[in-house]
Amino acid sequence: MASIKDVAELAGVSRATVSRVLNETGQIKETTRERVHKAMKKLNYRPNPLARSLATSSSNTVGLVVTSYRGSFFSELMAEVQEAMDQQEKFLLVSRGKRSRESEQLAIQRLKDMRCDGLILHARNLYDEELIELAGEATPFIILDRQVVGLEDRCVAFEHAEAGKLAVNHLIAHGHRKIACLAGPRERLTAQLRFRGYEQALREHHIELDESLVAEADYDRTGGYHAMAEILAKHPDITAVYSCSEEMCVGAFDLFRERSMTVPGDISMVSFDSVSICTMLRPAVTTVHFPIKEMAAQASEALSGLMNHQPLPTLETFKPELRPRESVRTLK
Structure with missing residues (x-):
């Protein structure tokens, strides 16, 4: 398996230069960047994500807390967030909060321990005060399908x-x-x-x-x-x-x-x-x-903005839509 040292030797540069190319830091000449990428391709070199996260202070991961892995609702929710994270080239880690406050606390702590860059929380049992306290910590998060007074700018809610x-x-x-x-x-x-x-x-x-x-x-x-x-x-x-x-x-x-x-x-x-x-x-x-799909998409977009230190957009409280079909009879 090729190492960063092998890439540096083939490209004729230092290992520090290869690291700067991988982490997109510092000033690198375009010709140097091209030599490094050609060497990586020739050697089939894949950067170590853990080492990269240590170098950049970013794990390149996003955490999602859900109540369950089962059911069409959670499948749709996880699929939409996964799609959004794929577009941002971020890994998605999902943790199950089950059906208790203690389990949700543990699910969030596990994701924080994995150094996730941001979190999307579909947390049904945590107290509002706990979420407000969490907002004072460094890890940004968006709350999905819940309105918390004082955190309205982080909530994607439904009526x-x-x-x-x-x-x-x-x-x-x-x-x-x-x-x-x-x-x-x-x-x-x-x-x-x-x-x-x-x-x-x-x-x-x-x-x-x-x-x-x-x-x-x-x-x-x-x-x-x-x-x-x-x-x-x-x-x-x-x-x-x-x-x-x-x-x-x-x-x-x-x-x-x-x-x-x-x-x-x-x-x-x-x-x-x-x-x-x-x-x-x-x-x-x-x-x-x-509309859980649309809500998950908005939560993912808002979290991306938070992680990139951008001003949060005004998050939407989604309105219900009646979809009449054939299951209701009119009584005389």
Whole structure:
């Protein structure tokens, strides 16, 4: 395996000159730079990224904290950030925060220990105060899908409550009043906000909230199946369902097929949707779209600016978009 010494000897320069060419530091004549690159190519020399990071005080890596590696939502999130980092020729390190504050703390510390140049945090359980304290440290970061008072310039957020309200208002506008809710775990802020939208829509239309029409699940397919079964066992006469995630919506559809229930003939459905799952169901499901791909792209761009000491742009709070399809029946 060729070394930096071999490159220097073939190019007829010092090892320090080769290092300056690799790290793009100092003044180097273009002819010298070309000789070094030709020597590297001839010897098939690949620079050691660890040595390079020590020389430049940059690891050339970006860290991403996610709750889970599973599910279409996190796949879309990680893929978008990876694409952005590829364009910037940076390595992406992903650490799983799981579902607790302690796990998120550990995930962030691991990435800091790896000397990441910057972080994107999809952290659901850390206290606001902890994130504010983290902002006082040297490693720049952007917060994804969360609004923290005092760190608004670092937050790429989404109006979850407004999205939930939009979904339930759509069902009410089509004559539905007994509307079930497949809710996320209500210890999570986003789940609280999505449920708040459900409450607000009912209240504004003078429909009493019935907690027995609500069942919690962990945003996954199996949870959606069991939550839907729980609600139907108590209320077989419901006419519509608001699902707080696309994975839970799929689980509900599994149950409907088992019971030969049709959508929207027997029951109408509106769901959150961050990818294209709801368009693949039959019938295609009306959704409020959660634009995680666009949000991840903006977070990546903003972090790049921070790492390059550029002024932060005004970050967007993304608005929900209703996408009507074939899953809602109008009641007479």
